[in-house]
Amino acid sequence: MSVNKLGKFAVIGLSAAWIAGCSTTATETDSSTVTEGAAELSEGDANADQAFGAGADGALTSVIVEDDVTAMDSLAGVETVFYFDFDKSIVRPESREALAKHAEFLVANPDARIVLEGHADERGTREYNMALGERRAKAISRYLTIQGVAASQIETVSFGEEVSVAFGHEDNAWQLNRRVEVRYEK
Structure with missing residues (x-):
């Protein structure tokens, strides 16, 4: 049998199998x-x-x-952006209450996953700011794990100075860019 005829038989056979598989x-x-x-x-x-x-x-x-929206209702109004001081990766005391609520939710919902996105302002080299953003995200991660959240529920990523929310070259803009954002994955 020639290769041409064999190819035609294969196409016809596969088509028939596909049609049979799609029937309800x-x-x-x-x-x-x-x-x-x-x-x-x-x-x-x-x-x-x-x-x-x-x-x-x-x-x-x-x-x-279960409706995921109702489970997330317990976090309505809870901060998801946490700010840091210049050149620091220490969790501020005013952030701890909101982080405790995130930890409580994550412990109660072991299937929930979060991504902690670390950011820095424009001052410093690109490499330094990437490392600083990572340290900030890891600081939030450590705080949550101390509260009982499983490490497997947390992912950290650093954007350094690349994803700014405030554009400007003054203290107010820099403060808004020194942050970690908590993002829940679906």
């Missing part, structure tokens, strides 16, 4: 049972965050689905 096996009974049961339960049910589906025997089943 849902029946009208499955979808109507789910729709009717969900409509009956959701009209007067206080638990609107449930998902419904048909079990193996066609019976209606429900599964509670």
Whole structure:
């Protein structure tokens, strides 16, 4: 058999396998049972965050689905940006209350992950500012681990002077750029 004919057979065979794999096996009974049961339960049910589906025997089943937004509500209004003094990587006392709330949330939610993004102002060399941003992020990380947060939940990264929030060459702008930002990963 020639290579050309073998290639045609391969294309036809793979196409047939792909078409067979894409076919659905849902029946009208499955979808109507789910729709009717969900409509009956959701009209007067206080638990609107449930998902419904048909079990193996066609019976209606429900599964509670946790909503990440409600879990994050406990952090509403909690600071996510922490500032540092010039050339320092020491956590300020006024930051500790907010960090304790982040630690409490992370301990209660072991699947939650955060990224600590360290920043510096424009003064100093690029290499020095990258190292300073890293030290600042690590200081916040150490504080959280002391509070009981697992190290596997925390990632640190330094942007040095590269990601400024305030553009200017005065103390106010520099102060806003000396920071660590807490970002929750989804």
